[in-house]
Amino acid sequence: MFAYIIRRLLLIVPTLVGVMLLSFLIIQAAPGGPIDRVLAELEGTAAGALSRVTGGEGDFAAGADASNVQNGDLPTRAARGLDPEFLAELERQFGFDKPLHERFLLMMGNYLMFDFGESYFQDRRVVDLVLDKLPVSISLGLWTTLITYMICIPLGVAKAVRDGSRFDLWTSSAIIVGYAIPSFLFAVLLIVVFAGGRYFDWFPLRGLVSENWDELSTVDKILDYLWHMVLPVFSMVIGAFAGLTMLTKNSFLEEIGKQYVITARAKGLERRAVLYGHVFRNAMLIVIAGFPGAFIGILFTGSLLIEVIFSLDGLGLLGFKAAIDRDYPVMFASLYFFTLIGLLLNLISDITYTLVDPRIDFEAREG
Numbered sequence: 388m389f390a391y392i393i394r395r396l397l398l399i400v401p402t403l404v405g406v407m408l409l410s411f412l413i414i415q416a417a418p419g420g421p422i423d424r425v426l427a428e429l430e431g432t433a434a435g436a437l438s439r440v441t442g443g444e445g446d447f448a449a450g451a452d453a454s455n456v457q458n459g460d461l462p463t464r465a466a467r468g469l470d471p472e473f474l475a476e477l478e479r480q481f482g483f484d485k486p487l488h489e490r491f492l493l494m495m496g497n498y499l500m501f502d503f504g505e506s507y508f509q510d511r512r513v514v515d516l517v518l519d520k521l522p523v524s525i526s527l528g529l530w531t532t533l534i535t536y537m538i539c540i541p542l543g544v545a546k547a548v549r550d551g552s553r554f555d556l557w558t559s560s561a562i563i564v565g566y567a568i569p570s571f572l573f574a575v576l577l578i579v580v581f582a583g584g585r586y587f588d589w590f591p592l593r594g595l596v597s598e599n600w601d602e603l604s605t606v607d608k609i610l611d612y613l614w615h616m617v618l619p620v621f622s623m624v625i626g627a628f629a630g631l632t633m634l635t636k637n638s639f640l641e642e643i644g645k646q647y648v649i650t651a652r653a654k655g656l657e658r659r660a661v662l663y664g665h666v667f668r669n670a671m672l673i674v675i676a677g678f679p680g681a682f683i684g685i686l687f688t689g690s691l692l693i694e695v696i697f698s699l700d701g702l703g704l705l706g707f708k709a710a711i712d713r714d715y716p717v718m719f720a721s722l723y724f725f726t727l728i729g730l731l732l733n734l735i736s737d738i739t740y741t742l743v744d745p746r747i748d749f750e751a752r753e754g
Contacts, residue, residue: 392734399730404495406726407719411491414718421507421713422477481507494719503720508712513720516705523595523701527693530616531623532682539628540674543635548662550640558632566629571692574622578696582618590618593698619697631674638670675739682732 478484485493497504503513546555579585582592591597597611642648643666651661691703702721709717 392738395734395737399727399734402730403723403726407495407498407723408491410722411494411719414715415487419713421481421715422474422483424508424713425477498720498723503723504716506709506717507714509714509717513716516717517702517720517724520700520702520705523694523699524703526595526612526616527619527623527699527701528682530620531627532678534620534624535627535631536678538624539631540635540671543632544639544662544667546632546636547639547643550636562629562632565625568625570622570626571696573625574619574693574696577618577622591615595699619693619699622693622696635670635674638673639666642666642670672740675736678732678736678739 475484482490482493501514503517505512506516509516542558546558549555577590578592581587582590591614595612595615596608597603597615600608600611603611643662648661648666651665652658656664691707693699694701694704705717706721708714709721
């Protein structure tokens, strides 16, 4: 198993480079870019754009001094055609004066050292931005994934054992209805009902913690944090029920019908002992296989609209804003980070396979 883990870790490098290369080429070929965004801003708000791009008025070239910026002369120049030297200076500041392959190699070299540079438009290091947003996304992703698995697996087992019963029918109907309602729509409903929208004012409407969180005791901080998490996590859990519950049920039904279960029952073993001593281990393999994808989806993409609705500034919102603003350092760093985490989680999933069922030997299969 150790040799298999080493091979998988080594395979992460070319996989990561391939994903980044493909994404880099697609983004470079897409219309628009950070320079276009700056030029668009210069036509309306020159001073603000210049301060974000250069960090100060004196750094700008192209013959535009501070007085011209403050007097609004530069937008007129932008509208009538910019000095080529000015455009060349912009390209130099964004690093676009280098060839495409050199920019990619330089970026990957920095990323391998976990140096993600600075945001084009937020004047902060990308690492600092990610670390600021990470607690929100981890909170949403972790709680949603844990609660979903804690509820859906027992529910799926119960449905498999009672297949065709009224319990199975009614729970399936409830699951389908919950799956059909988008999580963001359910979030709006929860706000209207429970967050002061119309009926009750039981839960906070925005943020991860209260404004006076630093003044609270340790116990009150934990309660305040959980209080803020109830509505957004519940909104995300509702949409995640159907797939995992039905996957668990179908996996158990398939295992229950196999010969080894019939043999175990014929030997006199109780149904509960057969179900949890033999069936559970085999049926959980396919559920475990879907964990990395489910966690990544919830952590990095599924929470975007929830973050917007509940004013939770997390990684999903950060990546979305970076794509809109053409903030390449944040975009590529987020993609690099998400891909790396996904590849590592897939490796962890394979390791978990062997812990659940020691009969699985990846080294023997590769050999």
